[in-house]
Amino acid sequence: MPRLYNFSAGPSILPVPVLEQARDELMDYKGSGMSVMEMSHRSKVYDEIIVHTEEMFHKVMNIPDDYKVLFLQGGATMQFAMVPMNLLAGNGIADYTLTGTFSTNAYKEAQKFEGKTINVAGSTKDVNFVRIPQQNDLTLDAKADYFHMCQNNTIVGSRWNYLPDTGSVPIVSDMSSCILSEPVDVSKYGLIYAGAQKNIAPAGLTVVIIKKDLLHDPLPGTPTMLNYKTMAEKDSMYNTPPTYSIYMAMLVLEWIEKTGGLEQRKKFNQEKAGILYDYLDSSSFYSTAVEKDYRSMMNVTFKTPNEDLDAKFVKESAQNNMSNLKGHRSVGGLRASIYNAMPKEGVQHLVDFMEKFAKENG
Amino acid sequence: MPRLYNFSAGPSILPVPVLEQARDELMDYKGSGMSVMEMSHRSKVYDEIIVHTEEMFHKVMNIPDDYKVLFLQGGATMQFAMVPMNLLAGNGIADYTLTGTFSTNAYKEAQKFEGKTINVAGSTKDVNFVRIPQQNDLTLDAKADYFHMCQNNTIVGSRWNYLPDTGSVPIVSDMSSCILSEPVDVSKYGLIYAGAQKNIAPAGLTVVIIKKDLLHDPLPGTPTMLNYKTMAEKDSMYNTPPTYSIYMAMLVLEWIEKTGGLEQRKKFNQEKAGILYDYLDSSSFYSTAVEKDYRSMMNVTFKTPNEDLDAKFVKESAQNNMSNLKGHRSVGGLRASIYNAMPKEGVQHLVDFMEKFAKENG
Numbered sequence: 001m002p003r004l005y006n007f008s009a010g011p012s013i014l015p016v017p018v019l020e021q022a023r024d025e026l027m028d029y030k031g032s033g034m035s036v037m038e039m040s041h042r043s044k045v046y047d048e049i050i051v052h053t054e055e056m057f058h059k060v061m062n063i064p065d066d067y068k069v070l071f072l073q074g075g076a077t078m079q080f081a082m083v084p085m086n087l088l089a090g091n092g093i094a095d096y097t098l099t100g101t102f103s104t105n106a107y108k109e110a111q112k113f114e115g116k117t118i119n120v121a122g123s124t125k126d127v128n129f130v131r132i133p134q135q136n137d138l139t140l141d142a143k144a145d146y147f148h149m150c151q152n153n154t155i156v157g158s159r160w161n162y163l164p165d166t167g168s169v170p171i172v173s174d175m176s177s178c179i180l181s182e183p184v185d186v187s188k189y190g191l192i193y194a195g196a197q198k199n200i201a202p203a204g205l206t207v208v209i210i211k212k213d214l215l216h217d218p219l220p221g222t223p224t225m226l227n228y229k230t231m232a233e234k235d236s237m238y239n240t241p242p243t244y245s246i247y248m249a250m251l252v253l254e255w256i257e258k259t260g261g262l263e264q265r266k267k268f269n270q271e272k273a274g275i276l277y278d279y280l281d282s283s284s285f286y287s288t289a290v291e292k293d294y295r296s297m298m299n300v301t302f303k304t305p306n307e308d309l310d311a312k313f314v315k316e317s318a319q320n321n322m323s324n325l326k327g328h329r330s331v332g333g334l335r336a337s338i339y340n341a342m343p344k345e346g347v348q349h350l351v352d353f354m355e356k357f358a359k360e361n362g
Numbered sequence: 363m364p365r366l367y368n369f370s371a372g373p374s375i376l377p378v379p380v381l382e383q384a385r386d387e388l389m390d391y392k393g394s395g396m397s398v399m400e401m402s403h404r405s406k407v408y409d410e411i412i413v414h415t416e417e418m419f420h421k422v423m424n425i426p427d428d429y430k431v432l433f434l435q436g437g438a439t440m441q442f443a444m445v446p447m448n449l450l451a452g453n454g455i456a457d458y459t460l461t462g463t464f465s466t467n468a469y470k471e472a473q474k475f476e477g478k479t480i481n482v483a484g485s486t487k488d489v490n491f492v493r494i495p496q497q498n499d500l501t502l503d504a505k506a507d508y509f510h511m512c513q514n515n516t517i518v519g520s521r522w523n524y525l526p527d528t529g530s531v532p533i534v535s536d537m538s539s540c541i542l543s544e545p546v547d548v549s550k551y552g553l554i555y556a557g558a559q560k561n562i563a564p565a566g567l568t569v570v571i572i573k574k575d576l577l578h579d580p581l582p583g584t585p586t587m588l589n590y591k592t593m594a595e596k597d598s599m600y601n602t603p604p605t606y607s608i609y610m611a612m613l614v615l616e617w618i619e620k621t622g623g624l625e626q627r628k629k630f631n632q633e634k635a636g637i638l639y640d641y642l643d644s645s646s647f648y649s650t651a652v653e654k655d656y657r658s659m660m661n662v663t664f665k666t667p668n669e670d671l672d673a674k675f676v677k678e679s680a681q682n683n684m685s686n687l688k689g690h691r692s693v694g695g696l697r698a699s700i701y702n703a704m705p706k707e708g709v710q711h712l713v714d715f716m717e718k719f720a721k722e723n724g
Contacts, residue, residue, distance in 0.1 A: 002395060003389075003390070003395055003396070004394075004395030004396055006395075006396050006400055008400070008401070008402040008405070009402070010402070010602065011399065011400060011401060011402060011403060011602060011605055012400060012402075013396070013400050014397065014399060014400050019388060019389055019397055019399070020389070022388060023385055023388040023389055026381060026384060026385040026388060027365075027381055027382070027385055028365070032366075033364060033365055033366030033368075033683075033685070034365070034366055034368050034375075034685070035376065035381055037373065037376060037381070037564035037610070038368055038370070038373060038374060038375050038376050038564075039370070039373055040370040040371070040372070040373060040374070040686050041373060041565065043370070043685070043686065073435035073436050073437075073440075073566065073604075074435050074436060074587050074601075075435075075587075075601045075602055076601070077586065077587050077600065077601040078435075078585070078587045080585075080586075081585030081586070081587065081588075082585075085585075109585065109586060112582075112583050112584075112585070113583060114582070114583060195601075195602065197602055197605075202399035202400075202605065202606045203403065203602045203603065203604055203605045203606065204435065204566040204567070204603075204604030204605070204606065204607055205566070220474075220476070221474050221475060221476060221583075222474075223440065223442075223443030223444075223447075223471065223474070223588075224439065224442075224443070224471060225436050225437075225439050225440045225443065226443075226585075238439065239437045239438070239439040239557075240372065240373060240437050240557065240559055240565045241565065241566075242435075242565055242566030242604065242607075243373055243559075243564065243565045243566070244564045244565065244566065244606070244607075245566055245604075245606075248399070321395075323395070323396070323405070324402050324405065
């Protein structure tokens with residue numbers, strides 16, 4: 001079968017050269033006599049992989065030396081608990097912004113910890129999350145242990161177009177669906193976390209980038225596996241890490257570096273999103289709800305005039321070499337996730353199909 | 363490079379036909395136009411994989427219908443916390459047996475939960491864990507929410523040679539290093555857990571087999587991701603599961619079924635362990651500490667007359683197409699982990715080398 005243009009929101013498309021290298025090395029990694037999947041995490045040959053992957057994160061994302069990269073498990077949802085368990089050990093106060101489903105879930109999870117103060121610092125729920133709160137809309141607590149935001153909202157298709165000024169309160173950002181899509185100034189964050197299954201690697205790996213001065217004892221009763229300090233002290237090897245997903249992350253980071261780094265990724269991603277949004281703006285058939293200033297570069301959401309045509313679109317796109325264009329079940333409509341590995345040709349193929357579909361059904 | 367005989371305790375050797383199939387399907391899974399690594403966990407094509415994997419566990423392990431198989435993350439160490447978080451919501455009492463490093467770690471982790479009673483029901487620490495407590499040695503609490511044991515002790519190389527009678531108290535067993543090595547009567551257990559990276563799949567997947575009547579609300583403050591009930595209700599898809607490791611587990615289970623199932627695995631494993639233990643018993647050069655009745659079929663520990671020769675053994679075995687024969691750093695000596703995927707030829711190759719080494723250094 002020809003390779004599909006896979007618009008899945010995650011797990012999602014991976015770069016072809018990365019998959020080819022994984023295939024070619026699958027039975028024998030660089031003459032080691034075994035697959036990466038079979039390597040003891042404490043062996044010399046695997047140690048080189050995990051150390052190099054950490055170095056590559058620092059290099060590609062330009063992460064300062066006073067930050068530690070952790071390789072964890074459980075996805076962003078596990079971080080929704082791990083962040084408060086570790087960071088609320090200060091004043092027991094946190095500011096959350098609600099800009100979509102996952103940021104709301106993060107807020108709800110933080111409320112599980114008794115005797116803590118979990119504030120809503122800003123929300124655009126009243127407008128169905130079609131925009132992001134502006135600085136003036138935020139109610140900030142100067143005593144908060146951290147400020148939480150979801151940088152890119154995968155389901156609604158929006159993103160923060162600025163980084164709030166939170167004074168001395170560390171910013172914690174869920175970058176699951178936008179990490180590695182463009183350069184970010186890591187020094188402006190206290191903690192960045194991301195499930196790997198969009199722009200980093202296959203599912204099963206969660207990357208946390210934490211400022212070292214936030215590594216302190218967590219709340220009492222925190223499981224050892226959910227303790228950032230322990231995981232940092234053990235270089236993510238308190239127990240067996242998800243070794244193969246980490247190797248895949250290394251291949252993806254090497255591919256990003258080889259193809260021009262994050263500046264080049266941003267250029268490609270702007271171009272791809274531009275093609276799609278320009279077409280949407282010119283069309284009277286399709287509509288997109290998110291306000292222009294807050295449109296995601298990774299997840300483009302849109303609708304046809306009605307639900308029946310949305311369903312027809314999903315069906316016919318699948319017959320035209322595309323997959324996973326159905327919107328999230330909670331919001332309906334259509335969604336094209338165009339992560340790093342989606343080629344420009346895929347986006348052009350989609351727009352060509354959209355034009356044809358609009359003509360036939362408009 | 364020729365394929366190494368990889369005696370790693372985990373992550374560890376995988377069956378060659380499984381690796382070959384993974385390689386052949388890596389770029390395009392059965393004409394789907396994408397890699398399994400790229401599939402949305404909510405897509406039809408992936409759903410078939412995860413549903414089939416769960417079915418294969420039921421089939422291969424003969425798991426009764428009143429048990430649920432969960433695909434989780436974080437390894438056995440995460441289960442050390444997840445078990446008490448979920449099961450102590452009853453009387454708040456648990457019985458633990460200490461038979462090695464990991465069972466002791468499980469006991470310590472359970473002590474983190476305030477106001478609960480965590481008993482030592484039995485321990486062989488005073489004899490360095492060279493045997494397992496017998497039924498008469500156990501001090502059981504009839505009100506305990508569960509009884510915890512580690513079925514096979516990877517580091518010391520011992521195993522339970524019987525299943526204790528705990529009355530109506532459910533048995534929770536860590537089977538990380540012996541699952542799928544022989545048939546077990548699942549109906550005798552309340553909960554079985556296992557990190558995948560020994561006999562199931564690459565690292566990053568944790569399998570939990572839980573009796574459905576134990577699925578109840580956990581302790582207050584338990585993170586959503588650590589709630590068995592939620593994960594069971596969502597068929598392990600509350601968020602993105604470790605999709606590729608689950609696929610690899612499916613391939614391994616199919617390989618086990620094709621090669622005769624668990625009865626045949628037991629026969630092979632007994633034969634392999636027998637070759638090694640018979641030689642050890644006949645040797646005056648090597649010694650093994652674990653008492654005969656409790657010897658592990660998966661992890662065979664032994665020593666040469668001194669530490670220098672142990673180190674020499676590790677070095678020379680590596681020059682003879684074998685890897686990872688060094689004992690765990692906490693106990694020293696030597697260890698050959700001979701999981702399902704280790705062929706009989708590998709064990710024979712090791713014994714031939716051991717004979718030669720003993721002659722040269724005895």
